[in-house]
């Protein structure tokens with residue numbers, strides 16, 4: 001069956017400075033496949049600076065990979081033109097983390113929603129357009145009468161974030177890249193929006209790449225998870241296995257830091273080694289913070305596969321067979 | 335006025351009830367005069383807070399949490415207006431101060447770290463300059479060196495290297511920027527610190543570090559902390575008491591333990607049961623219905639169209655806030671007899 005999206009050994013390096021150029025590897029050798037006929041929800045988790053947002057920007061074609069290729073329905077996204085390009089822009093949508101950054105302060109909410117309707121000809125009449133907007137806003141728990149006509153600064157943080165989600169719903173994309181879409185809404189609404197996203201996947205065949213540091217929601221909505229640290233895959237697999245039984249020391253730190261809404265489940269008490277800036281370019285990227293780092297960690301570990309659907313890039317698991325980075329998708333249930 | 339007997343859930347000790355609260359908010363009211371009509375964003379909000387205590391402020395987006403913070407700081411801008419109420423920090427009543435006295439009180443008596451603060455650091459100014467700017471006018475008697483020393487001290491107390499003083503915002507990670515904002519908040523050692531979603535843009539590990547930082551500086555200066563946020567997990571791990579807002583009213587204020595084990599208000603109950611855990615994968619228990627428009631609040635209790643325990647009286651009569659025997663505050667007709 002055809003692939004919706006394919007990442008082939010994608011890396012992204014940012015270079016800064018002219019005299020003493022410093023390069024940062026934001027993403028290192030990621031290969032992934034999403035099938036057209038098997039819509040899924042995949043989580044990409046990791047702390048800030050782990051490369052999550054770089055991945056989102058690459059998928060959306062906002063930046064180009066330093067090496068490797070991103071193929072959307074058979075075509076390299078950097079080469080898209082004309083019809084194909086328009087189709088890509090419509091079929092791949094994003095919901096971003098920072099609603100403050102996205103909105104032009106001089107446009108009202110209406111503008112934000114009517115522009116895509118016009119651009120992609122989603123409605124024939126004004127009334128139809130209005131219905132579509134109502135429907136999308138209701139799905140994210142907003143009333144048109146409360147938000148239409150308002151400027152971004154007249155809305156609360158969570159309201160802005162939800163307008164972002166509504167915009168994506170309006171477009172019914174094939175692939176939705178959601179970068180922290182619910183970080184600013186309360187628990188009950190978070191549940192409702194995530195359910196909306198899941199229904200989008202289940203009933204409308206939309207694949208979702210859910211980028212987050214919130215492992216609790218990841219656990220609830222996703223099938224699979226990829227844990228990134230400094231641009232590299234630390235652990236990947238079935239979301240249940242990875243969160244209930246994390247194998248990489250970094251994933252353990254993440255899971256240990258989850259603030260569960262449960263008074264009897266206190267968050268970790270281990271002191272956390274601060275992340276140094278820069279760090280070594282070779283070896284395991286987590287080495288400097290890892291409580292069990294060994295000499296051999298100076299050489300980058302490959303992924304070792306513990307089960308059919310779980311692998312970790314850590315020498316603690318070297319008794320298990322290696323799995324090539326290109327075969328990452330085989331670990332991820334859909 | 336409500337004066338609850340405070341209990342610090344974290345340590346389990348009862349702080350002397352004789353000690354007067356460091357913060358007392360009484361009947362605070364804010365209205366936004368929008369083109370579409372009057373929106374009552376804050377309605378009759380009263381609560382107290384002891385020194386050293388941490389209060390979590392939760393509620394749906396748009397329920398008025400930031401408005402409450404801004405009102406306490408007297409930073410509500412047009413078309414909004416503070417219609418009434420009092421805010422005591424120690425002995426001082428903020429609403430009665432003149433503008434100059436109020437300006438001086440910000441940061442020195444009460445500090446606010448706004449939602450998204452870390453993104454609003456000035457990108458072209460060094461961190462040091464931004465810290466100095468924040469307090470220069472407050473400390474006109476101090477020398478430049480004294481002011482700088484104070485700023486470096488604040489940076490150190492949030493675990494940042496003194497070098498950060500000379501750095502630009504883009505050289506810092508999100509967690510570091512957020513700590514700079516906390517440093518600004520504590521420069522003048524206020525008695526009350528309000529942090530509006532300080533960690534919603536940070537990952538869990540950094541989040542934990544930032545919360546631990548807030549905890550430590552709070553102890554150092556014995557301030558009261560109000561943490562505004564949505565993350566009930568964070569609340570469970572961090573605060574002593576939880577206040578729940580709905581449509582501009584405080585509907586429940588309880589200790590964190592009471593809130594998580596035995597919530598009283600139907601909205602608080604629904605909120606608690608919507609929380610994720612490891613045993614209910616894929617169960618999304620949102621609260622049905624939409625939050626009401628502030629422009630057209632339902633009669634009686636604003637929650638009544640969504641409430642599973644709604645009674646006849648709820649549709650016509652606005653519930654009053656009751657001070658239950660246990661010291662909890664609840665605004666719901668179900669508790670009319672109990673107070």
Ligand SMILES: Nc1ncnc2c1ncn2[C@@H]1O[C@H](COP(=O)(O)OP(=O)(O)OP(=O)(O)O)[C@@H](O)[C@H]1O
Pocket residue numbers: 153154155156157158159184366368373375393394395396397398399400401402412413414449628
């Ligand atoms: N400048 C303004 N003009 C008109 N209405 C406003 C303005 N600022 C806020 N509001 C409205 O007041 C209500 C309360 O907003 P507030 O920002 O206090 O909510 P919040 O509880 O902090 O929400 P969030 O959790 O999403 O940050 C909302 O309905 C909002 O739309």
Ligand code: SF4
Pocket residue numbers: 599600601635636637638639641642643644645648653665666667668
């Ligand atoms: S007052 Fe009535 S409608 Fe409101 S929360 Fe209580 S029971 Fe429900």
Ligand SMILES: [Mg+2]
Pocket residue numbers: 156157399400401449530
């Ligand atoms: Mg707010």
